Amino acid sequence: MISEDVANQLLAPTGRTLTTAQALVRAHRSDSSAPASGFDVPTTVRMSVSLTPVHDVDAMNVVGVLRSPDPNNAARAVLVGGHLDGVGTDPNGAVFQAANDNASGPSVTIEVARALAASRSSLNHSIVFVAFAGEEEGFYGSEAYIAQMAVAPGRVESLVAVLNLDVIGCCSDTLIVSSEAPDLQRRVLDAASGLGVSAEATGSGGSDQTSFARRRVPAVLIGTRDYILHVYADKPAVVEESRLKKAGDVVTQVAKDLATAP
Ligand SMILES: [Zn+2]
Secondary structure, X not given: OOOHHXXXXXXXXXXXXXXXXXXXXXXXXXXXXXXOOOOOOOOOXXXXXXXXXXXXXXXXXXXXXXXXXXXXXXXXXXXXXXEOOXXXXXXXXXXXXXXXXXXXXXXXHHHHHHHHHOOHHHOOOEEEEEEEOOOOOOOHHHHHHHHHOOOOOOOHHHEEEEEEEOOOOOOOOOEEEOOOOHHHHHHXXXXXXXXXXXXXXXXXOOOOHHHHHOOOOOEEEEEEOOOOOOOOOOOHHHOOHHHHHHHHHHHHHHHHHHHHOO
């Protein structure tokens, strides 16, 4: 990760800045006939990075189940979750606080669980809440969940949808919804628009929903458009409660709709 100042210094020979480069990317994303967003940068960078040795650590997922009272349908479930790990410490031991990436995800998951617990009697399907470990190192927690969760509701074959919350506290009021499952993506975008929350479609990948999409479970990432992650500045002060609430309202509604469907 580099600062905007450094990025602008690297881009200077091209006559562009980070802002104009971002504008190119956005224009190309919304209209594929717009000029390509890639360009050559005649800059050579030499850098040194301190590394720490690789070592094994123990980590755990945290799983909660809100069981539907309907005995015929309770074995199927909607999964709501977000990863609980951050990027740890730098080689000098300074902690990356990881407030937006991704304390924001599990904290909204907990609130969604609290809100949905009040509607338990109306649920046809169960709802599983998960805080995944080991996302940053390569989706280890979600892969372990899929490999080891043996009971229904919960195991991957029982899941009707996965709503994965990642980077939802900063830095834009527009939610992004990933594209692995177009019907689910549309459902989330529609729910947002019904609640007056700005939201837009984005590409695929980048977080734990990928593990479920690979097993053909409809799964999307819900985040915010402009985010901060993996830097010292990702501290609690950058996370805004109003953004968490918007994401939480949308996720609560979508999870409830899916879980009350026949
Ligand atoms: Zn993340």
